[in-house]
Amino acid sequence: QSALTQPASVSGSPGQSITISCTGTSSDVGGYNYVSWYQHHPGNAPKFLIYEVSNRPSGVSNRFSGSKSGNTASLTISGLQAEDEADYYCSSYTSRSTYVFGTGTKVTVL
Amino acid sequence: EVQLVESGGGLIQPGGSLRLSCAASGFTVSNKYMSWVRQAPGRGLEWVSVIYSGYNTHYADSVKGRFTISRDTSKNTVYLQMNSLRAEDTAVYYCARVIAARLAFDIWGQGTMVTVSS
Numbered sequence: 572q573s574a575l576t577q578p579a580s581v582s583g584s585p586g587q588s589i590t591i592s593c594t595g596t597s598s599d600v601g602g603y604n605y606v607s608w609y610q611h612h613p614g615n616a617p618k619f620l621i622y623e624v625s626n627r628p629s630g631v632s633n634r635f636s637g638s639k640s641g642n643t644a645s646l647t648i649s650g651l652q653a654e655d656e657a658d659y660y661c662s663s664y665t666s667r668s669t670y671v672f673g674t675g676t677k678v679t680v681l
Numbered sequence: 682e683v684q685l686v687e688s689g690g691g692l693i694q695p696g697g698s699l700r701l702s703c704a705a706s707g708f709t710v711s712n713k714y715m716s717w718v719r720q721a722p723g724r725g726l727e728w729v730s731v732i733y734s735g736y737n738t739h740y741a742d743s744v745k746g747r748f749t750i751s752r753d754t755s756k757n758t759v760y761l762q763m764n765s766l767r768a769e770d771t772a773v774y775y776c777a778r779v780i781a782a783r784l785a786f787d788i789w790g791q792g793t794m795v796t797v798s799s
Contacts, residue, residue, distance in 0.1 A: 572741065574725065574727075605783070605784040605785070607783075607784075607785035611726070615791070616775065616789040616790060616791050616792065617718075617775070617777075617786070617789050618789075619785065619786060619787045619789075622780065622785035623783055626783075658725075660725060660726050662726075662728070662785070662786070667739070668733075669728065669731070669741065670716070670731065671728060672725060672727060674725050675725035
């Protein structure tokens with residue numbers, strides 16, 4: 572199972588919006604709406620941000636939003652803040668009843 | 682408080698075995714899907730294994746046949762038995778709870794480091 576493809580890095584200024592893409596195949600992202608997103612500050616446990624493509628768990632800021640078109644899912648962070656600087660990963664359930672993560676995107680706040 | 686605490690990591694020689702533990706509190710592992718995810722140094726997150734209801738388990742191709750996930754409901758703990766360890770298994774290993782209806786990882790532990798080296 573190959574990792575989902577994400578851009579290595581994305582950057583933006585405070586207050587701006589950025590979008591991170593996550594591209595898979597019809598056997599994972601394109602075949603199911605079980606796409607989730609995670610924020611990871613190195614040294615800490617990953618934080619659960621989005622489930623089922625576009626749903627936010629309780630307590631997650633509404634600045635984080637998700638969407639999907641075909642085999643590509645996206646995470647948008649609006650009103651970028653310094654605390655958003657972290658690594659972001661998408662994940663998808665697969666046709667083999669397994670999971671696959673994205674390659675990860677480092678977000679830098681300029 | 683809902684929490685996962687991993688333990689059992691350390692330095693092990695290639696070809697050796699290690700068992701990781703994931704102690705849960707605030708919920709019961711017996712009726713939850715549980716998973717292991719790892720992150721090698723300088724690399725991204727990699728899904729390793731999941732245990733669904735009963736003894737239904739699945740593994741990443743990279744560990745299939747070498748790793749075994751299990752749970753002990755009396756100890757409210759999930760395990761990852763790792764055999765025939767290789768240098769490329771060196772990573773921080775995270776335990777995570779899977780929301781059954783959402784198939785997403787909602788609770789994560791802090792991780793335990795496994796280093797495979799001679």
